[in-house]
Amino acid sequence: MEVVVFTDLDGTLLDHADYAWDAAWPALQRLKQLKIPLVLASSKTAAEIIPLHQQLDLAPAPAIVENGAGIYRPDAGIDTTPSDYQRLRERLSKIDPGLRAHFTGFGDMTPFEIAAATGLSLQQAVRAGNRQFTEPGVWAGSESALAGFIENLDAQGIKARFGGRFLTLSFGRTKAMAMAEVLKDLKADITIALGDAPNDREMLEAATYGVIVRNTKAKPLPQLRGEQAGQIRRTAEEGPKGWNTAVSRLLGELGLDREQDTHG
Template structure:
């Protein structure tokens, strides 16, 4: 049965709710506690796999909330599980590319677990979960910019899209985080939505929400100015990662009048 809530928060993980380097989320604990107090679900929305996200939900205290996995290819919870495309078919299309293009992309499936650990800083268990793909293939482009453009164009001719995240270029048969937002909204029926992210693959999600937050990430170039920033519907944080996340959420709750009860008892 669907429920109703004053607010749903959609959030990217790496570089947003999680620190880009350490994956720490503790600085966001005050805002997460306030969201829990008002009954606002936090929907993790990431290029991470369902296996990775389930563990993070348990760690952060978000077990049972819906979540968007593999860059919008899949939705976790509410009897869902179906997604966009198939990982084995995606790999077959990738291997159809001319050798000079194929060899310049090194995906997670191409990497042994130790290499994924080195690139990401994940534990062995988390790296194994990161390699357990259902729909998409993240990886590194090892060639030059012209080669990358040719790679993306060749994939496009095969029906494969390439989206840049905070660390990796992720390939899939389509689907964005914003594509899954409508399903989540239909389930929770929130009065308002907030989305937070730091990378190009978050743009549609940020622009689709009632309020968007671009979280500062000094580890890569900032996002271009987005539709909605001039009107103040999308804002940017000064602080990076979970610290910026925490400050932005608390400020938005103030603006929306959703923490008046807490202020009245403080």
């Protein structure tokens, strides 16, 4: 049985407040012992993900960056051509100024402002601002203005999706699309996906088993396709603690962790 695990980061594997993953350590170690690839799938940039990927010793597994817009492969790196991001910013400048004024993207912020908005260190904020494909930002307008903003974006070929913290603009690539691409190289009988936000939806629904990790800092996801059938489940615990419990239980259910299967 070949298994691959795909996971969102903020609010899922990483704690929403301090970005710590210590509570997930037991399940992370078990995946490594079982030689099950763990594919990070985040809105974070390659510059942000690569240090964490190395810290967790995940090579040779790839990582999905910027909500599926790019894929980092340890043996090949990632395309550094910034044309997608430049094109997105150019089209964003054509949006109705009255609506555009309510959206502050990372490209509009200094590293200090990104740090303040995210809780990252200044060094981490610089990496977060090193974008290649997508533009996350803060929406400060009304719901009706947001609808107009999204309509304007759509006319420019730009899609908007809420993640755990920000409204992110892209040209439509999703984590599920990148997941399918990764699976062409990583053959798998079973896929497990974990996430907490709307931009994880397609990935969760595409997996053999999807896990919605509880995040009380954001609006709960509506019922997803596959929940009633048990394909998708929800954790009672938040962040990395919920992640650890969910992964451990699934390994037990699959007969890959006999200790958990016996005592869990």
